[in-house]
Amino acid sequence: MTTYARDERAALASTLLDVGPAAPTLDEGWAARDLAAHVVLREGRPDLAAGVFVAALAGRTERAQAELAHGDWDELVARVRCGPPRWSPLGWGPVHEQVNLLELFVHHEDVRRGGAGWSPRELPAGMEQALWVQLRRAAPVLTRSTPTALVLSRTPGHDEVRLHARRGRTTTVRGLVPELVLWVFGRVAAARVEVSGDADTVGAAEDALGV
Incomplete structure (x- = not known):
């Protein structure tokens, strides 16, 4: 079984630590801390992450994301690196690869390309x-x-x-x-x-x- 999504998760976490919580991203209005909080919410609290898609829940999502984003940075990145909790289907083997690869790749590039001096990666x-x-x-x-x-x-x-x-x-x-x-x-x-x-x-x- 391929592990591209898991490898990309590890690479994203390493890049987050390299750039720091205040680094800009391609997501308008989000620093690296906000993006990391979004990843953690999406995978661990889908009930709170729903506000990304449902306007009526947006305020609840924004509050939860802000609370995570302004917590301990190393702990937040560790949660990104660890991935979904054990109970979540998003972390189960082939499901993880199929559901998370695009998301993790895009968010990794959001961080990489958010500042100056980036160049495209050569992927396997x-x-x-x-x-x-x-x-x-x-x-x-x-x-x-x-x-x-x-x-x-x-x-x-x-x-x-x-x-x-x-x-x-x-x-x-x-x-x-x-x-x-x-x-x-x-x-x-x-x-x-x-x-x-x-x-x-x-x-x-x-x-x-x-x-």
């Missing part, structure tokens, strides 16, 4: 393929708000995903798998991709995704 080929498989599955939902058709084209090679074909105008995004993941997750300014289509079409797609 197996991890890139795992990201691609999971992106193909998740992209229809993640891009549901885009008003245009999308083509995600993987480089090198010609493998691609076509989405929302009935929406007419098309935005084509071409790049390495990690960069496509970041673009689909709304990190459009930080993703090193080639985007083609008329300006209005591209702008509408990126506005719909942007963090």
Whole structure:
């Protein structure tokens, strides 16, 4: 069984310790401490994390996240490193890999690319393929708000995903798998991709995704 998600979790925790709690991230308004608190809430308190998706619960989520974020930093990062509690299905073997790899990769890059001087990582080929498989599955939902058709084209090679074909105008995004993941997750300014289509079409797609 692959352990890419577990490896990415360990790498995220190490990067968090390296940059410190006040480091900027790609998530607007979040420092590293806020991102770490979000990861812990998502995995250990899904009832409190629900406010990310349900507006009526947002205040409760924000309060819980702020309390975690301003606690002991080393303890918070240790909780990120340890992962979901034993009772949580999010921590169970193959489930952990399938549910957490994209999330942990994106949040690791949120921290890495939040400041100056970053460069893309060279990932193992197996991890890139795992990201691609999971992106193909998740992209229809993640891009549901885009008003245009999308083509995600993987480089090198010609493998691609076509989405929302009935929406007419098309935005084509071409790049390495990690960069496509970041673009689909709304990190459009930080993703090193080639985007083609008329300006209005591209702008509408990126506005719909942007963090």
